[in-house]
Amino acid sequence: MTGTSAARTIPVQPLTEDAFAPFGWMLGRPFPKDPDPSAYTHPATDFWSQHLFRTGAQDGTEILWVNYRNSEPGVTHLEKHLFTEQAIVPLTGSVIQLMATSHADGSPDMAGAAAFLIAPGQGICMRPGAWHATRALRSPEVRCLMLTRASTTRDLVAHLAAGQPARESAIVEIPRCELVATS
Numbered sequence: 001m002t003g004t005s006a007a008r009t010i011p012v013q014p015l016t017e018d019a020f021a022p023f024g025w026m027l028g029r030p031f032p033k034d035p036d037p038s039a040y041t042h043p044a045t046d047f048w049s050q051h052l053f054r055t056g057a058q059d060g061t062e063i064l065w066v067n068y069r070n071s072e073p074g075v076t077h078l079e080k081h082l083f084t085e086q087a088i089v090p091l092t093g094s095v096i097q098l099m100a101t102s103h104a105d106g107s108p109d110m111a112g113a114a115a116f117l118i119a120p121g122q123g124i125c126m127r128p129g130a131w132h133a134t135r136a137l138r139s140p141e142v143r144c145l146m147l148t149r150a151s152t153t154r155d156l157v158a159h160l161a162a163g164q165p166a167r168e169s170a171i172v173e174i175p176r177c178e179l180v181a182t183s
Contacts, residue, residue: 007074007176012096012115015122019114023099023130025051027089027123051125055149056083062150067143068095068136073179078108078131079171084149088134089123093142096179097124100131108174115179131172135179 013019017026027050032039039048055061066088075098088097100113108131117137118124125147126132136142152168159166 007178008110009178009180010098010113010115012117012179012181015116015118015124020099020116020124022101022112023114023132024085024124024126027051027087027125028121050123051087053087053125053147054085056085056128057149057151059149059151062148062153064146064148064153065143066146067141068134069139069141070134071136071139073135074176075133075135075174075179076176077171077173078133079169080108080129080131081126081148081152081169083128083168084152085125085128085147086152087123087125087145087147088118089145090118090120091143091145092120094119094137095142095144096135096137098133098135098177098179099126102129102131106170108172110174110177113177117181 015026017029020026029050031041031046031048035048040046053061078100088095095118096115097118098113098115100108100110103109155166155168158164159169
């Protein structure tokens, strides 16, 4: 018998702090029961810490607007950023984030891959080296706020637009997997 095997299916699960922990940190957690000194609540406003963002360099944090348009459930490529955390916060709709950790050689470990539904009012902050792919839940696009390292953005643009070698990121092909929404 010849041909290709069926694509692996990965169920899309709700975003929870515990489920996302192997890949980074969930953003959008409620006001803490035992707030730290940076938390404040008042009838007019509340604010509280979600995460201390680390770029891994003095280049600084960059805030990006990102439009995700790909809503296809099939994923054939993953990317990772080697030196910086990266945060994604959906603004105009929900996204699905496929995540994977790395084997010892740095390649994606698809055995533990997971997909998360991230709705507006939630977000994620991925660890450096976390493999990922993002899909818009709806067409034509979902706009997100992203925090990343400025040099990582410039490096990725040079790679994607001009074919220069990526130094701060990696993009690899993976066996096709299908993201499947659960009800």
